[in-house]
Amino acid sequence: MKKRKERIDRGIKVRSEDIFALSSWREMLYFAAPRVIPVAVFILLPLVLGDYWQRVYLSVAVFALLAISWDILSQSGMISLGQALFFGMGAYCSGVLNHYFGISPFLTIPIAAVVGGAICTVMLLPVLRLRGVYFSMVTLIIPLMLERVIEATKIFGGTEGLSGLDVLPSKWLEMYILVAAMIAALFGFRRMMTSDYGLVLTGIKDNDRSVMNAGINIYWFKIQALFIASAVGAFAGAMMTHVYRFVGMPVFALDYSILPIAAVMVGGPGSFAGAVLGAFILVPLSEALRALGGLRIVFYGVFLVVFVVGMPEGIFHFIARKYSQFERWAEVDK
Amino acid sequence: MLLGTIVYAIINSVILIMMSIGFNLTFGISGISNFAYGALYIFSAFSTYMLLQMVGLPYPVAALVSIVLTAAIGALMYRFILMRVRGQVLSEVIATFGIGLAILEFFRYLGFVGVEYALPVFIDDSFMIGEVYVDAQRLIIVASSVVLVGLLWLFVHYTSVGLAFRGIAQDERTALTFGMDSDWIATLSVSLGAALAAIAATVIIPLGTISVSQGYDVLINALAVSIIGGLGSTGGVIVASLVVGFAQRFTDTYIGSHWTMIVSLAAILLVLVIKPSGLYGKQKELEERI
Numbered sequence: 001m002k003k004r005k006e007r008i009d010r011g012i013k014v015r016s017e018d019i020f021a022l023s024s025w026r027e028m029l030y031f032a033a034p035r036v037i038p039v040a041v042f043i044l045l046p047l048v049l050g051d052y053w054q055r056v057y058l059s060v061a062v063f064a065l066l067a068i069s070w071d072i073l074s075q076s077g078m079i080s081l082g083q084a085l086f087f088g089m090g091a092y093c094s095g096v097l098n099h100y101f102g103i104s105p106f107l108t109i110p111i112a113a114v115v116g117g118a119i120c121t122v123m124l125l126p127v128l129r130l131r132g133v134y135f136s137m138v139t140l141i142i143p144l145m146l147e148r149v150i151e152a153t154k155i156f157g158g159t160e161g162l163s164g165l166d167v168l169p170s171k172w173l174e175m176y177i178l179v180a181a182m183i184a185a186l187f188g189f190r191r192m193m194t195s196d197y198g199l200v201l202t203g204i205k206d207n208d209r210s211v212m213n214a215g216i217n218i219y220w221f222k223i224q225a226l227f228i229a230s231a232v233g234a235f236a237g238a239m240m241t242h243v244y245r246f247v248g249m250p251v252f253a254l255d256y257s258i259l260p261i262a263a264v265m266v267g268g269p270g271s272f273a274g275a276v277l278g279a280f281i282l283v284p285l286s287e288a289l290r291a292l293g294g295l296r297i298v299f300y301g302v303f304l305v306v307f308v309v310g311m312p313e314g315i316f317h318f319i320a321r322k323y324s325q326f327e328r329w330a331e332v333d334k
Numbered sequence: 335m336l337l338g339t340i341v342y343a344i345i346n347s348v349i350l351i352m353m354s355i356g357f358n359l360t361f362g363i364s365g366i367s368n369f370a371y372g373a374l375y376i377f378s379a380f381s382t383y384m385l386l387q388m389v390g391l392p393y394p395v396a397a398l399v400s401i402v403l404t405a406a407i408g409a410l411m412y413r414f415i416l417m418r419v420r421g422q423v424l425s426e427v428i429a430t431f432g433i434g435l436a437i438l439e440f441f442r443y444l445g446f447v448g449v450e451y452a453l454p455v456f457i458d459d460s461f462m463i464g465e466v467y468v469d470a471q472r473l474i475i476v477a478s479s480v481v482l483v484g485l486l487w488l489f490v491h492y493t494s495v496g497l498a499f500r501g502i503a504q505d506e507r508t509a510l511t512f513g514m515d516s517d518w519i520a521t522l523s524v525s526l527g528a529a530l531a532a533i534a535a536t537v538i539i540p541l542g543t544i545s546v547s548q549g550y551d552v553l554i555n556a557l558a559v560s561i562i563g564g565l566g567s568t569g570g571v572i573v574a575s576l577v578v579g580f581a582q583r584f585t586d587t588y589i590g591s592h593w594t595m596i597v598s599l600a601a602i603l604l605v606l607v608i609k610p611s612g613l614y615g616k617q618k619e620l621e622e623r624i
Contacts, residue, residue, distance in 0.1 A: 079424050081369075081431060126606035133367040133565075136427045137557045138602065140369075144554055145599045152592025254550075258435065261428060297439040304432030308425045309418050 002332040013324045034323065035187075038276075042183055046175050054175065058243060060283040061178040062236045066260035067267070067275035068185045069232040074269055075193060076225040077131070077205030082139035084256035085123075086233025087240075088146065090116035092156060094238035095247030099162045105242045106168075112238035117231030121223060124230075128222045131208065143252040150249055161248020165241060174243055181239075185232060186272050193272075201225050255297070259283070262300045265307040268314020277316050338466040339587045345472045347579025348479045349538055354556035354571050355483070356530025362566030363503045364520035366416060366426055368408075370434030371531055372553030377437055378404040378532035379544045383451055393454065401532040408528025412521045420520070434553070442546045452543040453536075475537050482533065486568070499523065503566070558598050562605045564612025573613055577601065 016027040046054055066083045073080050094112035097103045103111075127138045151159055168174045192198050203211045204218050211218050241247045259282060260275075267278025282303075286296050307314065357371045368374075378400045385396035411433060419425035457470040490496035501509040502519045510516055531552075559578060563570025578601060582594045605612060 074424065079427055081427070123603070126603055126610070129610045130606075132423055133361075133427060134561065134606075136369075137367070137561060138606070141554050141557055141602065142599070144550060145595050148595040149592075149599070152595060254435075265428065294439055294443040298436045298443060301432040301434070301436030301439065305415060305429050305436070308429045308432070309415055312419075312425065 003329045004332050005327055006330040007321070007325045007327050009325055038273075039183055042179050046172075046179070054171070056284055056287050058175060058178060059240075060279050061182045062240055063259050063263060063283050064182050064276045064279035065178075065185060065236040066233055066256065067263040067279050068182075068189060068272045069229040069236075070260045071264050071269060071272055071275045072189060072225060072229040072232070074264070075198075075205060076201040076222060077208065078128075078135045078222070078226065079133075080139045080229075080257075081136045081261070082141075082143045082257050083233055083260045084143040084252050084254065085139060085146070086116070086120050086230040087237035087256045088143060088251035089120050089230070090234025090237030091241040091247045091251040092116075092237075093119075093234065095162045095165060095241045096156055098165045098242075099157075105166050109235065109238040109242065112241075113231045113235035116234030116237065117227050120230035120234065121227045124226060125223070128219055128226070140257070143257065144254075147249050147252040150252075157248065159249060161246055161250075163246045163248075165245045165247065167245050168242055174239065178239055181235065182276065186276055189272050258297065258300050258304075259286075262303050264314075265304055266315060268316035268318075271316055271320075274314045274316035278314070281315075335587075337463075339583055341463055341466050341468060343580045343583035345468070345476060346583050347576045348476045350555055350559050350575035350579050351483070351572055352475065352479050352530075352534040352538060353552050354559040354575065355486075355568065356527040356534065357553075357556040358560045358563070358566060358568065358571045359486070359530065360523050360527030361560065362568070363499045363523035364516075366412075366420075366520065366524060367430070367565075368524060368527055369427060369431040369553065370411065370437065371527065371556055372549035372551070373434035373437035374404050374408065374528045375531040375535045375552045376441065376544065376546060376549040377407065379453065379535040379539045380441060380446060380451070382453060382536065382539075383544060386453070397536045401529055401536065404532035405525045405529035409521050409525035411528075412524040416524065417517060417520075420517075434549070438546050438549045446544070447546065448543075451545070453540045455540040456537075471537075471540050475541075478533075478537050482530075483568075483572070495519075495522065555598075558602055560612075561602055562612060564614040567612070567614040570612055570614030577613075 012027055012030050015023075016031040046057060049057055066087060069086060070080055070083055090112045093116040094105070094108040097108040097111060098105065123142060124135070124138065127135050150156065156162060168177075193202065200211065200216060200221050204221060208218055237251060241251075260279075263278030263282050264275045265278070266281055267276065268274030282300075286300075289296050289299065292299075311318075353375075357368060360366055360368050360371075381400040381403055382396050385391045385399055386393060389396075391399065411430075415429055415433070416426060419429055455469070455471040456474055460467050460469040461473065462468075490499055498509070498514045498519055499522075501512065501514055502516055506516055509519075534552075559571055559574045560566075562578065563572075563574030578598055581597045581601065585593045585597050
């Protein structure tokens with residue numbers, strides 16, 4: 001007797017997605033819990049953590065932002081291998097503004113997010129006319145080359161970098177700016193991708209020619225998506241510059257490109273929640289594995305391969321399915 | 335001065351051809367962009383080193399064994415990992431990149447860092463070309479690259495496997511109707527690309543030392559040259575290597591060595607602006623341009 005697995009939406013999911021959500025506490029809770037509990041955890045976590053783990057939490061938030069930025073691009077059909085470009089560009093913009101012109105961090109961070117994002121967008125403009133692997137190749141090359149350029153031409157402090165930059169007034173402020181940015185990006189971009197605007201972006205990924213047929217200028221939409229993603233990355237870089245009070249060549253390092261991709265792959269692509277979940281798993285894990293030294297990057301590489309081949313949907317989609325559906329074995333019709 | 339610059343520019347270009355031809359070949363045939371290419375290059379260098387120093391094989395045997403070994407790894411990589419995600423560009427890119435990263439960083443973790451990791455030159459001698467000293471190894475690189483490109487040309491034009499390569503490259507579905515197994519051809523293409531990386535490593539590495547960061551450099555150079563020449567076009571690789579090689583060497587001599595990287599970066603962006611599919615990227619232009 002042949003059997004197949006059948007997945008059915010739970011009744012409570014069907015009801016709570018509709019107006020019935022108002023009918024009982026249980027259904028409202030079912031609907032609200034996956035949104036409210038993570039936000040509460042994000043906000044309360046810094047209060048219970050020690051100094052060391054607060055630092056780790058900061059980098060979790062930064063990598064979550066980079067992973068979200070990666071996910072925006074990948075949902076618009078652009079596979080970036082160089083998040084370090086966005087991160088580094090933001091970091092250098094705010095570092096240079098602060099070091100040479102003495103502008104306060106409250107201004108340099110937003111300026112760096114916009115200007116850094118714009119510079120990255122302009123650099124990547126030529127690649128947007130091609131589909132396929134070109135975007136990945138060029139984004140992989142540019143940060144590694146910029147690293148060499150800075151090393152060779154000795155601009156902006158060369159190999160030494162710029163240190164002694166201004167810091168934000170309190171560590172709670174920098175913590176909560178990052179956490180707020182992470183929450184805003186997570187829920188804001190989730191909403192954006194379900195709107196008509198997001199529909200166009202997803203359409204470009206699935207079939208760019210048919211989107212063109214609909215009379216939509218796909219280059220303009222790709223440019224916008226690229227600018228949004230690189231501005232998010234540049235913001236993360238700018239924040240990190242003022243937290244560490246330093247900007248130098250390491251901001252273009254491969255780590256900032258790999259870890260976000262690994263986070264999205266582990267957490268699950270296509271929903272920004274997966275990106276954040278992945279960052280929450282991988283960054284503390286890599287702190288715990290600090291004793292292993294260089295072997296950590298080997299693990300990221302293996303993670304990438306295992307998840308791409310073995311579990312392409314990622315952890316988040318797995319959990320989401322368990323939460324909203326139940327499974328049973330049904331007989332196959334004769 | 336000028337003659338010396340030209341001679342070394344030619345050698346530089348030939349090194350670039352050797353470094354990128356395997357990557358480009360794999361992409362041209364099966365459409366797989368092998369981001370583990372630089373890692374395979376370094377893998378073959380280290381395995382030659384280990385066979386030479388720890389097992390004690392004679393140099394030619396060690397080099398040959400490691401070329402075969404690298405080709406086998408390429409084939410296994412396709413069979414066990416890439417075949418499952420074939421056709422999904424995102425997954426292919428991430429999987430090969432993950433493999434390359436794991437290999438390279440594993441070597442770094444094992445402590446293969448330092449000047450003692452080097453391969454001996456084939457013949458320790460040097461020659462005069464006009465007034466320019468050129469050592470024998472560089473001449474061997476030029477000679478072996480000419481032989482290699484010639485052999486590849488004969489292989490893809492006059493053997494049945496080579497013709498199948500071209501068939502799959504031109505139109506995979508039509509090739510399937512003629513009974514060419516696209517999975518086997520893709521396996522062979524990844525494996526051949528890996529073998530070419532290993533051959534390049536065998537002749538180029540004796541010029542310096544083996545270092546993990548070179549793996550990334552080789553990948554960057556291969557990508558840069560392939561983008562400029564047009565992905566999948568062997569003629570494009572040769573022309574792009576000459577352009578980049580000469581540009582790098584001349585800026586190095588007349589402007590300053592730290593501008594060489596900027597020259598390659600500018601060349602990539604310029605070519606993408608003017609001719610998005612690369613100088614010779616006619617074959618896939620229709621699929622890639624939007």
